[in-house]
Structures are given as C-alpha cells and as structure tokens.
Amino acid sequence: HDFAGSGAVHLVGGSSALAGCLIVGPRLGRWETSHKDMFEPRDVPSILMGTLLLWCCWFGFNAGSTTSLSSAEDITKASNAVLTTTFAGVFGGTINIIVSLVQYKWKTFDMIALSYGILGGLVSITAGCDVIDPNISMLVGAIGGIIASSSAKIRTRLFIDDVVDAVSVHA
Template sequence: MESTNLAFALDTFYLLISGALVMWMAAGFAMLEAGLVRAKNTTEILTKNITLYALACVCYLLIGYQLMYGEGGSDTYADAADFFFQSVFVATALSIVSGAVAERMKLISFLLFSIVLAAFLYPVQGAWSWGGGFLSAWGFVDFAGSGIVHLAGAAAALAGVIVLGPRRGKYKDGKPQAFPGANMPLAALGTFILWFGWFGFNGGSQLQLSGAGNADAIALIFVNTNSAAAAGTLGALLLTKLTAKKADLTMILNGALVGLVAITAQPATPSPELAAVFGFVAGLVVVVSILLFDKIRIDDPVGALSVHGVGGIFGLLIVPLSDSTATFSGQLSGAAVIFAWMFFTSLAVWWILHKIIGIRVSKEQEYQGADSVDCGVEAYPEFVRSSPR
C-alpha cells in the first residue's frame, strides 16, 4: 500500500512538473513571434500570447476537458494533474494560430476564435484519439501530439490565413518581399525556451515516471527529442547555406522547431540515431515548405504552417518506421481526419467572424501597426520617436 501511494505521488508530481514545462513554452512562442514580427506589431503579439493562454485554460476548464476526456478517473495520478497537463497543450495549438495570422488580424477577432477552438474544436478531435474515440480504434498513433496539437493548430491557422489574405506589400509582381523581424535575439531565445519546454511536452506524455520501464522510456524520449531538434537545426542550416549561400537564422530556428514537432508523434520507439535522421530530414523539408508557401502567396510571418502543419504530417507518417503498432494507412487517415475537421470548422468560424465583425484591420491601421491600434503601447518607443526633453 505504501509503495502504491508513493508511485501515485511520484507520477502526479511528474505530470505537474511536465505541465509546468509545457506552460513555459507559452513564453517561448511569445518570444519567438515577438522577434519575427515587425517592431510596430510586437506589443500586440505579446498581448495575444498571454491572453490566448488565459482563454485556453479557462475554456478548457469549463467545457473542453469534459468534451475530450469526460470525468477523467485515473488510478495512477491525480485527475487535477492530468487536467493541468492537458490544458497547456490547448494553448500550444492556439499559439500556432497566433503566429500565422500576425500583423493584420484584429485582436478581438483572434480572441473570439480562440474561445471556440479551446472550448470545442480542439477537444472534439482530441476525443477521437486521446479520448479513446474512433481514431484510436483505427490504430492511429500520436504519442505527444504531432497531429492532435500541431497539425490541428496549423490547419486552423491555414483557414484563417486564407480568409485573411497576405500582409499589404508582401507580394509584388508575384514575388515575395522580405519583412525582417524586429528582434532576432528574442526569436532565438524563444526557440531555446521551446526546445527546453518540449522535454515536458514529450516526456510528460509518458504520463508515469514510477517503475523502471517508465523511467527508461522517459530517458529515451528526452534523448530522442533533443537529437531530433539538433539534427533539424543542422538540416535547415545545410540547405540554406547550399541554396542561398547564407546561414538564414529564421530558417535555422524553424529547423530546430520542426525537428521537435516531427519526433513528437512517437519519441519513445526510435533509436537516438534514427531520431536524428528524422529531425535532419524534417529540417530540409521545412525550408522547402516555407519557400513553397511563399510561392503560392500564403503569407505566414513566422513559418508556423510549415513547422507545425507540414512538420506535423511528416512526424505522423514516419511513426511506422519505428513503431510496429502503427500503419501508414492508419497514420494517413488520422492526419486527414484531423486536418479536415480543424480546417473546415475553423474556416466556417473565421468566415462568420469576417461577416459579423471583420477579422482584418484597415489599410491605415495595418500601416500604423497593431501596437498603437489595438494596444496603445509600443514595444520599442525609444526607437520610433525622440524622447521628450
């Protein structure tokens, strides 16, 4: 009895600490996005990130968790710990949307969409897989959320980007124009924070620490997560250096992130060497994907669609290479269902918001910047105007 109580306490504590690490990823997304948008939109992107986290937690508490899991009822850890761990995943999906629609969406429209996604759209598809629904019965494997979290967020984001349209001036004569981010140190810091928090994202998804088998699995998950991210970084660096003759930091950062996204679908079964191969290929894929999205005039300021959407699909499809319980058809079916549900329902919500209150700021407001329009506070005022004497 005493050993059972100790295991319960240990597993509960591990789940809470893992959830806290994933919560810290909210700071990573905020810093990454703040670094990659232009200075005049920095405060607004930070406002979105902290508010979406708050909305995700409240909406998932009131509605989402029950839709996804019912009343819980685990015998191995506290139900409240499971709720906390799952709620921070919802915020991750919303952060993906935040980056993709940056610099031209009304703040109120984004926040209203966030409520719908956190309370309904995300939990419904989560119930189909992690909640024991039909995707689970099909044999769909998504250990920590390459599809359930990352592809889901990217599909919702893609729908928003299509309704929203590109930023003004982004495409001239059919060619994409560079809109450099305001703060590369912040973007790099955000990536390091995300990398760090991802150990909780993937490692915590084991759900239990007690017992030698769980401990061994978590250790391998940590190593594989780190290996995939490192190799993804190198893959993106190599391809940008070979093609553009430059070490493009934004591509390199996205290479690290896509390595993390790709290994998330199944970090417990590959060898560390195979995880590195997966990450390296994902790093190559994300560079090509970002360039292709630009060619078809899909404007994504931070590369979220490529990292989380394309990277999420890639991660799901490579699972059968190391996990014998997964099949290619099962993975492809799961990816298609998640994408279709999130894309078409989100498209409907974005369209309704567009018709009722509008989702895009005016031409003048976009030129002025979302900081002054939506927030009334500029992130870098000393660089914009002279300080009063």
C-alpha cells in the same frame, strides 16, 4: 501511435493556421515588390530566443507524456523521449545550417533557417519520441527540418501570408 499528441497539437494547429491565413488573407502590401523588405524577419535574436525557449519546453511536453515515473518502463520511455527530442532538434537545425552554407557559397548562414530546422525536427519527432531509436531520430529530425524550411519557401510562392510560419512548421 501518437505518444505526445502530435496529431492533436501540430496537425490541428498547422491546419488551423492555414485556414486562418486563407480566410484573413495577406497583410496590406505583403506581395508588392516595393514593400518586400518591410516583411522580412528583423529581430533574429528574439526569434532564436523563442526557438530556444520552445525547445526547452518540448522536453516537458514529450517526456511528460509518460504521466508518471513509477516504473522502469515509464523511466525508459521518458528518457528515450528526452534523447530523441534532443537529437531531432539538433539534426534538424544542423541540416538547415549546412543547406544555407551551401546555398550562400560558405560565406554566411541563415539563422532563420536554423530556427525552422530545429522546430521542424522537434515537430517531426513528437509522435514517436518514446519508441524511435535515438539513431533514427537524427534522420527524422533532419528530414523534418528540411520539410519545414522547404515548405516555408513553397508557402511564399503560393502567396500565403503566414506571419509566424506556423503552417510550415506544424502542418
């Protein structure tokens, strides 16, 4: 069951991004320790704004997959899609904020991790957003958020240079 095209969009997109990263290779100086700071994300407000815009559009993507609102069943599917999309994004971001707070001993939290968590939660709920119970969508989003954030760290350890972390979020 793939209600909103999760396989066609996210699996294919993430796999294509990985293939592109491997074919193109890393940016010049990416893995040199003397240039490490040059490649860290700097424009955090723009990253968060992009995440917010994606999240807003995700509602149309998931709920719009009903293609009509002409029956009670369509309305139920669309409303469940909106609810599960909201919960998955919230809990994906929340779990990553909690993990970053623990990681930094409650002194600061990582806003990039928040973005990974939200997007990971949204990607993870896309396939079953019409049928998954809203309570379960919280767990799905939290797991998706952890996977997205963790896979970004694994990708870095494997020296795969993905500028926008499409592989980590979508695959």
